[in-house]
Amino acid sequence: MKGIVEVEKLQTFYVLEYMGKKKTVKAVNDVTLSIPENEIYGIAGESGCGKTTLLKALFASIEPPLQLFEGKVSYLIKGNFINALTLNGKEKRELRWTYISYIPQGSMSVFNPVKKLKVTYLDFLESHVRGKAGRELLSLARHHLEQLGLSPHILDAFPHQLSGGMRQRIAIALSTLLKPQVILADEPTTALDVVAQRAVLQLMRDIQKELKNTFVLVTHDMGIHANITTSMAIMYAGKIVEVGPTQEIFSNPLQPYTQFLINSLPRIGDKSSKKSVPGAPPSLLNPPSGCPFHPRCPEVSDLCQDKMPALNNSTHKHKVACWLRREPSV
Numbered sequence: 661m662k663g664i665v666e667v668e669k670l671q672t673f674y675v676l677e678y679m680g681k682k683k684t685v686k687a688v689n690d691v692t693l694s695i696p697e698n699e700i701y702g703i704a705g706e707s708g709c710g711k712t713t714l715l716k717a718l719f720a721s722i723e724p725p726l727q728l729f730e731g732k733v734s735y736l737i738k739g740n741f742i743n744a745l746t747l748n749g750k751e752k753r754e755l756r757w758t759y760i761s762y763i764p765q766g767s768m769s770v771f772n773p774v775k776k777l778k779v780t781y782l783d784f785l786e787s788h789v790r791g792k793a794g795r796e797l798l799s800l801a802r803h804h805l806e807q808l809g810l811s812p813h814i815l816d817a818f819p820h821q822l823s824g825g826m827r828q829r830i831a832i833a834l835s836t837l838l839k840p841q842v843i844l845a846d847e848p849t850t851a852l853d854v855v856a857q858r859a860v861l862q863l864m865r866d867i868q869k870e871l872k873n874t875f876v877l878v879t880h881d882m883g884i885h886a887n888i889t890t891s892m893a894i895m896y897a898g899k900i901v902e903v904g905p906t907q908e909i910f911s912n913p914l915q916p917y918t919q920f921l922i923n924s925l926p927r928i929g930d931k932s933s934k935k936s937v938p939g940a941p942p943s944l945l946n947p948p949s950g951c952p953f954h955p956r957c958p959e960v961s962d963l964c965q966d967k968m969p970a971l972n973n974s975t976h977k978h979k980v981a982c983w984l985r986r987e988p989s990v
């Protein structure tokens with residue numbers, strides 16, 4: 661069954677010119693993904709593996725130096741798949757915030773520090789909702805906050821009067837004002853303490869339940885994926901190396917990289933020493949040949965150095981890209 665977002669063979673690279681020489685950062689390198697409807701879907705991986713770039717492409721926001729080399733990002737809209745990457749500016753604007761919404765990294769800092777929050781909310785609504793006056797729009801915003809269990813009085817505050825966690829919840833509430841079907845959230849809990857993190861995660865859960873929409877949650881924090889996502893993808897050096905139901909990935913991780921990510925998590929009562937992933941992530945300017953994890957993989961074989969394996973089925977939904985888990989088809 662197809663998802664609400666289908667990503668096919670996506671290649672988006674940063675093309676940089678330095679001292680007259682062209683350099684290409686292969687940030688999203690041949691990614692195919694199917695993101696299901698009505699769930700919180702996670703994308704995990706170490707810093708620099710391409711998670712943010714993938715979200716930008718999902719938001720059809722590919723601006724220089726980022727360039728699209730190949731592939732599609734198709735959204736299921738009213739029964740038809742529409743490739744968001746081929747839409748013109750006006751069509752993209754129509755899609756954004758009403759159908760797809762984006763919570764960028766550091767979104768709690770999007771508010772203008774010298775204006776009350778209601779000004780930002782009003783600006784946002786005025787540019788997206790036609791035929792309603794300011795007072796009506798403000799009451800829409802108040803009602804939305806109330807529905808999410810947040811006090812509407814917050815709109816009368818300046819950003820600096822709120823904690824970081826509250827500002828993040830207000831930013832998330834803003835991005836969901838027009839009830840989008842797909843919400844792309846980039847590290848929404850990073851830089852928050854655990855109590856504030858919990859409140860943000862609970863808000864996302866509540867919104868997802870209420871709207872029955874899809875959240876795509878990017879975070880390097882595997883604990884958060886275990887806590888909140890239904891299914892997930894593991895990204896390494898611009899490629900997807902494992903996908904599946906979160907519970908299956910945690911109980912039976914197949915890619916040696918995923919095994920390292922999960923085995924390094926602390927568990928209450930477990931005093932054994934934890935092994936982190938050996939070595940450092942590769943440069944995406946010149947990623948390793950074959951499976952990009954091979955220089956760090958304890959189980960590397962000759963084949964791993966030559967050719968990238970495709971994602972294969974372990975179970976119906978659990979798929980892994982690893983030569984250890986399949987017979988080579990060469």
Ligand SMILES: Nc1ncnc2c1ncn2[C@@H]1O[C@H](COP(=O)(O)OP(=O)(O)OP(=O)(O)O)[C@@H](O)[C@H]1O
Pocket residue numbers: 674676685687705706707708709710711712713714725880944
């Ligand atoms: N504007 C840019 N110009 C050039 N290279 C970039 C740019 N933005 C990101 N990159 C590079 O693209 C690669 C992927 O970066 P990206 O931010 O997508 O990764 P990430 O997994 O989201 O990491 P993080 O969690 O640290 O944000 C990295 O090598 C990064 O240095």
